[in-house]
Amino acid sequence: MSDTMTRPKLRLDHVTKEFAAPRTGLRTVAVSDVSLEIQAGDFVCIVGPSGCGKTTVMNMIAGLDKPSSGTIEIDGAPITGPGADRGVMFQDYALFPWLTVRDNIGFGLRNGTPGRGMAANDVEERISKHIELVRLGGAETKYPHQISGGMRQRVALARLLANGPDVLLMDEPLGALDAQTRLILQAELLRIWGETAPREERKTAVFITHDIAEAVFLSDSVVVMSSHPGRIRAVLPIDLPRPRDEHVRAHPRFAQLSEEIWELIRDEAYRAIA
Ligand SMILES: Nc1ncnc2c1ncn2[C@@H]1O[C@H](COP(=O)(O)OP(=O)(O)OP(=O)(O)O)[C@@H](O)[C@H]1O
């Protein structure tokens, strides 16, 4: 097998991250000795109690923060900063309120690295394609305050995808949505990620959530973290068939996997609210 076939898309090797408080110099170990490999085309969710270091891990993969020790690689090369190969999406929509849906989606393509060298009409075509992909046709001239939360999150998703990253990094992107919209967007997300496409055409997705059912529904594997310090407790392969729709939630294996994950985090979750 060639190197590119065996090499993971992302590799975290003994990654530790410490933060020092500015005045006291007191150190917090946010993430300790995390090693993880993520294969190209995999959808991986990270779950774990609040403060266990999920966002810290994602920020380091995004290149927004650096490990205190250990290394993180993408396609075998060390990550030294943010790059167009990775797109990030957060819980708050982070849309530009003064731009329309279309202009929000096109922002990176028109003004950033992803669109550099592309002809203007190719850029516009690409924006239109992504508006269709997230089913926002008809809303493209609206402003963020004129559309629903679910629609705003679709805009954020379209903007992320339009920039053409290989790796999607999503930190609780559906956390602010109502329960029904959330279920619908979970299924949409799988479609957009490429669930029905051949494996090699899928993006690599890393998705943080507090919602165990969401993690089971979306994932090829779930990384369970524990806190103080943040470590990986277990990595569970999710062996539910794809493509998945809402019926998979009634699958006995779905309940079994959700239960296993809850068993792993229950004690800490209770302690966190005590
Ligand atoms: N910039 C920072 N400076 C100091 N400490 C930080 C910083 N960022 C995170 N931490 C600390 O690192 C630990 C992990 O935080 P992180 O935000 O990664 O957790 P999380 O798992 O994403 O939590 P949540 O589920 O609440 O989003 C926490 O103890 C947090 O207080």
Ligand SMILES: [Mg+2]
């Ligand atoms: Mg977080």
